[in-house]
Amino acid sequence: MSEDLSKYLESYTPLLPDDKGKFGQFGGRFVPESLVNACEQLQIAFDKFWSDPEFRNEYLNLLHSYGGRPTPITFCGNLSELLGIKLYLKREDLTHTGSHKINNVVGQALLAKRMGKTHLIAETGAGQHGVATATAAALFGLKCKVYMGQVDAKRQELNVFRMKLLGSEVQEVISGSMTLKDAVNEAMREWVSRVDTTHYCLGSVMGPHPFPYMVREFQSILGNEAKIQFKELTGDDPDYVVACVGGGSNAAGTFAGFINTDSKLVGVEAAGGAALSYGRTGVVHGMTSKLLQDETGQINEAHSISAGLDYPGVGPEHAYLQDIDRASYVAANDEEVLEAFLMLSRMEGIIPALESAHGLAWIIRAAKAGEIPKDKTVLLTLSGRGDKDVQQVLSILQLRKDEKGNF
Amino acid sequence: MRLSELTAKKTSNQKILVPYITAGITDNWGDLVLAAADGGADAVEIGLPFSDPMIDGNIIQLAYKKSLDAGYNTQLILDGINSLKDRVGIPLIVMTYYNLLFARGLAKVAFDLSTVGVAGTIVPDLTIEELDPWSKESQANNLDNVLLVAPSTPRARxxxxxxxxxxxxxxxxxxxxxxxxxxxxxxxxxxxxxxxELTDKPVLIGVGVSTPQQAQQAVQYCDGVIVGSALVKLILDKLDKPELPKFVQSFVTDFKTAIA
Incomplete structure (x- = not known):
């Protein structure tokens, strides 16, 4: 079976950053002078290849034959009945490697190859982007090194093994808080030193221009597929389009498909990492955005049940969409996320990634409170599958078992 | 005190030495700045610690961590610089990342830096495309604005x-x-x-000048050097020694002698 994915991008009109790489006042390029040339070269290469039909075809063919796209939309009958809404899931959990991350890494690895780079480096928090990058590196015959905070590497031992299995080196980062934000710093530092041979395969819609724009474009297939599929399925656009937000790549890709519709766009952050809900404007990791920081400008750590959302910043495009009121951003706490995780598992037979469960947690809360009115259609991007999280969820649930051992 | 006296030194063919010290690396960091001046520094670069220092390696990261863990922040460091200004006798340059300036407010921090006697700033994550807002405030407050050029920077840029x-x-x-x-x-x-080839302004090499011999070699091609990690490492290695300021002074003197 073969399907040409290009039809999904035919009517896509992207929101473009300005000539400084900014969305409104957010984004830009705040990097040491030693990285400016690398960012410019990357921008030139991306602009060239992204508008090259041959590159696009190769990218989209790989997303189809290797990545498993298009992913389906699933109607959740049982949850819809319970909540009094019509709930649909865009199933990124069904892609190769089990999350939307594959869309981005296939694009960037292909670009790296065209730019003549022989090495990929990447940062990872929970390990999903690291595993995806290692996968793409294996596919394209590129050497790969993934930076991972030592704290995260201990929490996600299996993903460390997966990356090694795929032939990548995993470099534990022991600076700062030893988590995702420090892995980003370390990967940037490495990039400065090895820029001739190495492409930095950044995992989200963050960092200096062109990364936020480029990663969103590589993720835009997600939202553009969803828009066309949803219309075929229901005859209309969704009333609500919901996605979880850490750095914000699955949400950016999802929103890209609906930015020019009347759908309400809702991004759901982790309460302990809610840069858009609680942060202030600042500059870190090469961009201006909303950041969790103290009053003197030191960046705080983020904390949540989901390592994939443990990021103290957020992609600049989201800060802009919030600023212009095109999207709204809310937060979900660990407890309601766990409930959502269990509900989707039990009522629909789909174990979601804890990240994606944030989106569902807000939908459940908002539907019960009448904030989402009865019978409205809601499309949630299920950004990843929950297999990686079952051990963590088990350890939490162990604490509340009844005498028969039931949760 | 602006950095114009460095230009005067360049014009009279004197080589320029700028040691770097992280503020708050130890509680008597101000004494270390004075010791560097006594050792023959032409100016001192004072680093304000940041949680996410993109261009700094292990040694300076550790210095930042020590400073932040000890509770140092922009205000405390400004107070420290203020106590040096009448004693140090050479220009002080503040190096920090943009978010620290942004968080305090550009106009306010430029005024504060000027008030405590700082001559100029180095903000490594501020590219020329984003320079305007800070440039405006630093000019208004009589602060110099030292910019970086990388080996990868093309000629026109x-x-x-x-x-x-x-x-x-x-x-x-x-x-x-x-x-x-x-x-x-x-x-x-x-x-x-x-x-x-493109300017008559003084050009100093920073990052990767670690020994007096390297400094001596460097000044054959330029007007001076900035010495950071090698000095910070010495400080970190001898933090508990009461003679630390003396060590800093003689470290600086060794470099100064080498480039003279």
Whole structure:
């Protein structure tokens, strides 16, 4: 079976950053002078290849034959009945490697190859982007090194093994808080030193221009597929389009498909990492955005049940969409996320990634409170599958078992 | 005190030495700045610690961590600089990342820096495309604005940066982070050679100048050097020694003698 994915991008009109790489006042390029040339070269290469039909075809063919796209939309009958809404899931959990991350890494690895780079480096928090990058590196015959905070590497031992299995080196980062934000710093530092041979395969819609724009474009297939599929399925656009937000790549890709519709766009952050809900404007990791920081400008750590959302910043495009009121951003706490995780598992037979469960947690809360009115259609991007999280969820649930051992 | 006296030294063919010290690395960091001045420094670069220092290597990261863990923040460091201003006798330059300036407010922090006697700033994550807001405030407060040129910076862009930079031009000696290197890189020499063809302003090599011998070699191609990680490492290694200021002074003197 073969399907040409290009039809999904035919009517896509992207929101473009300005000539400084900014969305409104957010984004830009705040990097040491030693990285400016690398960012410019990357921008030139991306602009060239992204508008090259041959590159696009190769990218989209790989997303189809290797990545498993298009992913389906699933109607959740049982949850819809319970909540009094019509709930649909865009199933990124069904892609190769089990999350939307594959869309981005296939694009960037292909670009790296065209730019003549022989090495990929990447940062990872929970390990999903690291595993995806290692996968793409294996596919394209590129050497790969993934930076991972030592704290995260201990929490996600299996993903460390997966990356090694795929032939990548995993470099534990022991600076700062030893988590995702420090892995980003370390990967940037490495990039400065090895820029001739190495492409930095950044995992989200963050960092200096062109990364936020480029990663969103590589993720835009997600939202553009969803828009066309949803219309075929229901005859209309969704009333609500919901996605979880850490750095914000699955949400950016999802929103890209609906930015020019009347759908309400809702991004759901982790309460302990809610840069858009609680942060202030600042500059870190090469961009201006909303950041969790103290009053003197030191960046705080983020904390949540989901390592994939443990990021103290957020992609600049989201800060802009919030600023212009095109999207709204809310937060979900660990407890309601766990409930959502269990509900989707039990009522629909789909174990979601804890990240994606944030989106569902807000939908459940908002539907019960009448904030989402009865019978409205809601499309949630299920950004990843929950297999990686079952051990963590088990350890939490162990604490509340009844005498028969039931949760 | 602005950095114009460095230009005067350049004009009279004196080589310029700028040691770097992280503020708050130890509680008597102010004494270390004075010791560097006594040792023959022409100016001192004072680092304000940041949680996410993108261009700094292990040694300076550790210095930042010590400072932040000890509770140092922008205000405390400004107070410390204020207590030095009448005693130090040479220009002080503040190096920090943009978010610390942004968080305090550009107008306010430029005024505060000027008030405590700072001569200029180095903000490594501020590119010329984003310079305008800070440039405006630093000019209004009589602060110099030292800009970086990397080995990878193309010639046309180098000319633009050289034109906008005031005080001197900071030539990065390596494509990489701050840290100690075994030898002065060819990149460093090529970088300063490129810059000097385009400007008469003083050009100093920073990052990757780790020994007096390397400094001596460097000043054959440029007007001076900035010594960071090697000095910070010495400080970190001898933090508990009461003679620490003496060590700093003689470290600086060794470099000064080498480039004279």
């Amino acid at each position: 180098t000319a633009q940066i050289a034109n906008l930079s005031t005080g001197f031009i900071y030539a990065l000696g390596v494509m990489g982070t701050t840290g100690i290197r075994d030898s002065l890189s060819q990149d460093a020499i090529a970088n300063v050679t490129k810059i000097k």
